[in-house]
Amino acid sequence: MTAPATGRSLGLALCERCRLVARMPPAAAGARATARCPRCGAVLELRRHRSLSHALAFLVAAYLAYLPANLLPILSMSTVLGSESDTIMRGVVVLIRSGSWPLGLIVFVASIVVPLLKLVTMTLLIVTVRRGSRRSPLQATRLYRLVELVGRWSMLDVYVVTLLVGLVQIQSLAIIEPGAGVFAFGAVVVFTMLSAMSFDPRLIWDPLEDGHGQGR
Amino acid sequence: MLTICPQCDLAQDLPPLAPGARALCSRCRAELRSGVTARLDLALAALATALILLVIMNACPLVHIRVQDTDRSTTLLGAIIELQARGMSVVALLVLATTIIGPLIEVLFLAAVLVPVRVRHVGRAGARLIGWVQRVRPWSMVEVFMLGVLVAVVKLAALAEIVPGPALWACAALIVTMSLLRAIVRPEDLWSWSRIGAGGAP
Numbered sequence: 001m002t003a004p005a006t007g008r009s010l011g012l013a014l015c016e017r018c019r020l021v022a023r024m025p026p027a028a029a030g031a032r033a034t035a036r037c038p039r040c041g042a043v044l045e046l047r048r049h050r051s052l053s054h055a056l057a058f059l060v061a062a063y064l065a066y067l068p069a070n071l072l073p074i075l076s077m078s079t080v081l082g083s084e085s086d087t088i089m090r091g092v093v094v095l096i097r098s099g100s101w102p103l104g105l106i107v108f109v110a111s112i113v114v115p116l117l118k119l120v121t122m123t124l125l126i127v128t129v130r131r132g133s134r135r136s137p138l139q140a141t142r143l144y145r146l147v148e149l150v151g152r153w154s155m156l157d158v159y160v161v162t163l164l165v166g167l168v169q170i171q172s173l174a175i176i177e178p179g180a181g182v183f184a185f186g187a188v189v190v191f192t193m194l195s196a197m198s199f200d201p202r203l204i205w206d207p208l209e210d211g212h213g214q215g216r
Numbered sequence: 217m218l219t220i221c222p223q224c225d226l227a228q229d230l231p232p233l234a235p236g237a238r239a240l241c242s243r244c245r246a247e248l249r250s251g252v253t254a255r256l257d258l259a260l261a262a263l264a265t266a267l268i269l270l271v272i273m274n275a276c277p278l279v280h281i282r283v284q285d286t287d288r289s290t291t292l293l294g295a296i297i298e299l300q301a302r303g304m305s306v307v308a309l310l311v312l313a314t315t316i317i318g319p320l321i322e323v324l325f326l327a328a329v330l331v332p333v334r335v336r337h338v339g340r341a342g343a344r345l346i347g348w349v350q351r352v353r354p355w356s357m358v359e360v361f362m363l364g365v366l367v368a369v370v371k372l373a374a375l376a377e378i379v380p381g382p383a384l385w386a387c388a389a390l391i392v393t394m395s396l397l398r399a400i401v402r403p404e405d406l407w408s409w410s411r412i413g414a415g416g417a418p
Contacts, residue, residue, distance in 0.1 A: 004226055004243070005226070005227045006220075006224075006225040006226055006227055007220035007225045007226075007227055008225055009227075010227055012218075012220060012227065013220075014219075014220040014221075014222055014225075016222070016350075017343065017346060017347050017350065017403060018343065018346075018403055018404055018406070018407050019219075019222070019403065019404035020404075020407075021218055021219060021220055039343075039407060040340075040343035040346070040347075040407070041340050041343050041344070042343065042347055046225075079375065094371075095367070095370070095371065098370075098371075098374065100370050103366070103367060103370055106363065106367075107367055110363075137224070137244070138243075138244060138245070141223060141224060141244045141245075141246070142245075144223075145223075145246070148354075151354075152354060152357050152360055153360055153363075155314060155357055155360045155361075155364075156360055156363055156364050156367065157364075158307060158310065158311060158364075159311065159315075159360065159361050159363075159364025159365070159368075160364045160367045160368045160371070161299075161307075162295050162296060162299050162307070162308070162311045162364075163278075163290075163295055163364060163365055163368035164368050164371065164372070165295065165298050165299050165302060165304075166290045166294055166295020166296070166297075166298040166299065167279065167281055167288075167290050167295065167368065167372060168281075168372065168375075174375060177302060178299060178302050178303075178304045178307070182304065182307055183304065183306060183307055186306070186307050186310050190310065193354065193355075197354065201223045201224065201244075202223065202224055202225040204224070205224040205225060205226070205243070205244065206225075
């Protein structure tokens with residue numbers, strides 16, 4: 001089977017900023033690229049610089065923050081009805097119990113499903129690329145696009161806490177204090193987003209090119 | 217015309233696109249180009265709208281909260297400052313960056329590039345600003361914030377009467393304006409718009 005013609009095999013790079021197809025100077029093609037786009041001046045790279053190690057580093061940071069994010073309370077609320085402190089999961093349960101299950105479902109997806117999906121997917125993608133796997137690159141690319149698309153929505157709980165704290169300043173109504181969990185949760189969101197941003201999806205397709213099996 | 221897929225690096229020949237058509241990569245199905253016709257004036261109108269909405273969203277109260285005889289209201293910035301006062305400076309900074317600074321940079325930088333494009337061309341400084349717009353876009357989260365407001369309101373509904381303020385409506389309108397803006401202003405369009413501009417006819 002002949003290898004498909006890719007930008008790299010032709011010595012052409014796509015400018016990430018202005019989408020111009022530009023010829024890479026041969027000297028810079030293999031090593032660290034310092035070539036610049038002739039039209040807009042952005043740095044031209046065949047593959048994002050150190051994509052895999054950056055993606056992995058951010059992913060590890062996200063994993064470290066994940067446990068405290070889910071175990072520590074993100075909010076403590078004391079009202080005349082009593083006081084309670086909510087973790088992410090408890091917040092969802094309370095929302096569903098209090099009657100607004102459609103909203104509860106959205107929060108469940110945004111705060112529980114999406115972060116988990118991002119961690120699992122990024123792990124899978126990084127392992128796939130590290131092993132130089134040629135299996136189902138289309139599915140892998142689709143997963144990557146899904147993660148890029150839904151990643152930002154897990155910021156939801158951070159905003160909810162901000163608003164609850166900001167709105168309820170009336171001491172007679174309730175006292176709301178942000179918990180350490182919201183810090184950890186915010187860290188998970190930011191680190192998984194950074195991990196997905198540093199990952200270069202072209203790496204998924206590189207093993208299909210004959211003779212370039214271990215492209216990084 | 218030869219193009220390269222940004223997501224899988226496949227080189228492929230792209231025929232001229234009909235208006236409204238989209239070209240997908242034949243291997244990984246990523247969008248290569250859309251035939252959205254370059255509408256610079258529409259983009260400028262959307263930009264002006266977004267700017268006005270951003271001002272309203274930040275200057276006006278987000279929600280009013282009524283308990284018995286007291287009526288309190290909070291702005292977005294007020295909520296962020298409150299969070300900071302409770303020892304959550306980093307989280308407050310994150311919220312500030314994603315709800316106020318992010319959208320503001322996106323809109324202002326685009327305006328700084330597009331207004332000169334209307335006149336002549338994208339300069340090197342303009343190209344740098346576009347790079348920033350692309351970098352900031354994922355971090356500007358007005359739509360996620362809006363959903364956050366709704367969840368917070370529902371959570372508080374049992375405790376007090378909540379009345380949406382002008383900033384909330386501005387936020388809703390801003391979501392529509394910003395997605396329109398993101399759909400019509402694509403980085404590669406800017407250079408083709410400026411080429412048209414250089415030819416004389418707009």
